[in-house]
Amino acid sequence: MSEQSLTKRQKEVLAFICDHIESVGFPPTRNELSKHFGFRSPNAAESHLRALQHKGVIRIEAGRSRGITLTALSHSSLPSSGALRMPLPLVGRVAAGSPVLAQENIEHEYRVDPLLFSARPDYLLRVEGHSMRDAGIFDGDLLAVHRTPEASNGQIVVARLDDEVTVKRFERKGHQVTLLPENPQFQPIQIDLRRQELVIEGLGVGVIRPRLES
Amino acid sequence: MSEQSLTKRQKEVLAFICDHIESVGFPPTRNELSKHFGFRSPNAAESHLRALQHKGVIRIEAGRSRGITLTALSHSSLPSSGALRMPLPLVGRVAAGSPVLAQENIEHEYRVDPLLFSARPDYLLRVEGHSMRDAGIFDGDLLAVHRTPEASNGQIVVARLDDEVTVKRFERKGHQVTLLPENPQFQPIQIDLRRQELVIEGLGVGVIRPRLES
DNA sequence: CTTGATACTGTATATATTTACAGTATATGA
């Protein structure tokens, strides 16, 4: 459903679940949750789990003991989470001035078959905003990005302009570059390369939408 | 304890446990082990676990469901641990009358981290047509589908109607089901469950777009 | 040749775990 933020209590519960998986090796049961938080009823834990599932940060597998799994959202919902996978780093908000793949920007790492995409992706970038809506790139989508400093007209690029990272369609005529949104509610960005610096961080080679809104 | 080498069968069991933890997110039960290996008795799994514990490659926590944890030894006991992951079948055009996951419909298999999506995907379905355009699901996109016969109003479903498989938004009022496109150029499909058969093949839980058009 | 490990079938049971149902109370947005 909607991507609401977690309450303080829900964050505590989610943190405990993450911690349990990390340190114990498997997810906690309702009783173990209740014991840790002092609930006198396993249903208190159940309710919290339902709420967390509803907000998309965990998944519950019906009928399976300890059937709690974390989702992509769960990691971005907590201040600190340990990364223990290899392949594709997921980059969220890029801190001003820092390289895209700086440690501080990496939220998580996912294994995704690179053959899925038209070009080999180097990282996943969480898209913010609706400026590329008509290209089917929505707020919260993960853009698979291939690192390269060169772009051709019409390609969707990850560009850095004034320490801000943005996703737009690339159009260049001589010294003049236009970064085109795919949404009439947004204005194109004009850059004169003689006056302003534009860095191409990479090309969008695919999109992953981690959830479908209802 | 005794640090002997594992038998071939024991290696298979250990590999499955590792793989299960990696891909599912928690260890398997005795029954799940038995089902995978074709044991008719959960005690076969139990015996293997005891043997593996005795050889020091796993630890079993008494009385806790799924209480299997790996040890430092477990990794060195397997040739290629960690890298494996259950691949997702990619289903292209579904032949009329055949099950979605019939061999003839499977084009390829991709390894995709299931944690990327809000619910566990069981397969990827290549979407044809533009009827879901405004939901950001384009022609050629891969819909990550979670198999389930039940759907709630507003969810995006994979439905089978008259041997045709289609992706639409689900809306039900009593006997009346409406399959809603997300594109004003298409008409909603009305089904009277008393007159027509509708099978829900699964729920859309995410989208992968393998390429970006320029 | 006997012992122990391996690799299972088959049955049974205690208990661990999920999960529904029925409440209470507070806060918040429409």
Added chain:
DNA sequence: TCATATACTGTAAATATATACAGTATCAAG
């Protein structure tokens, strides 16, 4: 003011799960 989300207590039941006990059969080692 009504509906909804949060945050719980308390009870109960269905079922998922661990695990004991009783076997069968093969194989290698002492």
